[in-house]
Amino acid sequence: MAITAKQVKELRDRTGVGMMDAKKALVETDGDMDKAVDFLREKGISKAAKKADRIAAEGLTKAVVRGNEAVIVEINSETDFVARNEQFINLIDTVAFALIDQKPATVEAALTDVTIEGKDLDTYIKEKAAIIGEKISLRRFEVVSKTDSQEFGTYSHQGGRISVLTLIEGNNPEFASMVSMHIGGMKPQYLNEEAVPAEVYEHEKAVLTEQSLNEGKPAAIVEKMITGRLRKFFAEICLVDQKYLLDDSKTVAEVAKENNAEVKGFFRYEVGEGIEKRQNDFASEVASQMGK
Structure with missing residues (x-):
């Protein structure tokens, strides 16, 4: 017909x-x-299935707050160009709210149990990937709940390449936003010293001990030197011990106290961090696409 x-x-x-x-x-x-x-x-x-062996290391992150619930999510694409596509931006918004609504525990559970428009999330993303023309994947997310005495803070940088979601005790939205910006810029790895895994602590202590002994310091003072250097190490990687971005005469913990607040936790997502990107020979790639 x-x-x-x-x-x-x-x-x-x-x-x-x-x-x-x-x-x-x-x-x-x-x-x-x-x-x-x-x-x-x-x-x-x-x-979309044929794209499975491609590396998706670009994309977007986003933090969304709705009442006493929030989510931070990263969805990857193959190119930064697609990450700026309106369809891709709409996709991450849709997925973020579906995650808040349905609260899956893991990425695997999200792909099979979360439904959007009557489809499971895995199918929904694959359909969008086919339309957009690149491999798209849900990499990670966290759904967080708060009480009425707590506050969420969010921060986004470079159009979503970096997103931060922070939970504080105390109703101080301005401080929650400012500490989120600090986290975005200063990249703390842990909330405080207690949150640092034992293996990280022991590894750093062993390295510092070896450094001190190689400097020829007497064994009697090595322990004191290590204590001081570990304190500096924690001040670099632990949020509450970092110098506050907007006033480096104070730590984040001191500024929080001044604002009648306490940071309870945070998540910082940066697009593609930890993903090994494929290094392409651009000339060879173009030649292969031209059939040469």
Whole structure:
């Protein structure tokens, strides 16, 4: 049967695919709009699956607060260009609110148990990947709840390359926002000394001990030197011991006390951190795409 331009436009509006893909789907299904949507879904999922071996190390992070609940999430794409795409930005918003609503415990549970528009999250993301044209993956998230006596703070940098979600005790939204900005810039790894894993502490102590002995210091004072150097180490990696970004004469803990607040926890996500990015030879890649 003849396929009209109106049918093609309707299918494109419903699915977001290109004109030729829409026309082909309608031809394959004899103009049946619902069957054409299914055809594109099946084709899209297949296309997304072929992208499985690609490395998705770009993307966006986002922190969203809704009442006494909040979420911080990272979704990865293959290129920074796609991460700026309006469809990708809408995707991370949709996923963030679905995570708050349905509160899965893990990424694996989210992909199978969270539903959006009647589809499980894994299928939903794969369909969006097929439309956008890149591998897209949910990398990590945290859903956090607070009490009425607590406050959330958020911070976003470089359009979502870095996001921070902070929980403080005390109703001081201004301090919550400012300490979130501090976390974004100063990159603390832990809340306080008690939160530092024992293996990290022991490793650093062993390194500092070796350094001190190699400097030829007497064994009697090495222990005192190590104590001082460990204190400096904690001041670099622990949020409450860091010098406050906006007033380095005070620590974060001191500023929190002045604001009748206490930082209870935080999450800082930076796009692609810890992901090994594939190094491509650009000239070879272009040649391969040109069939040379």
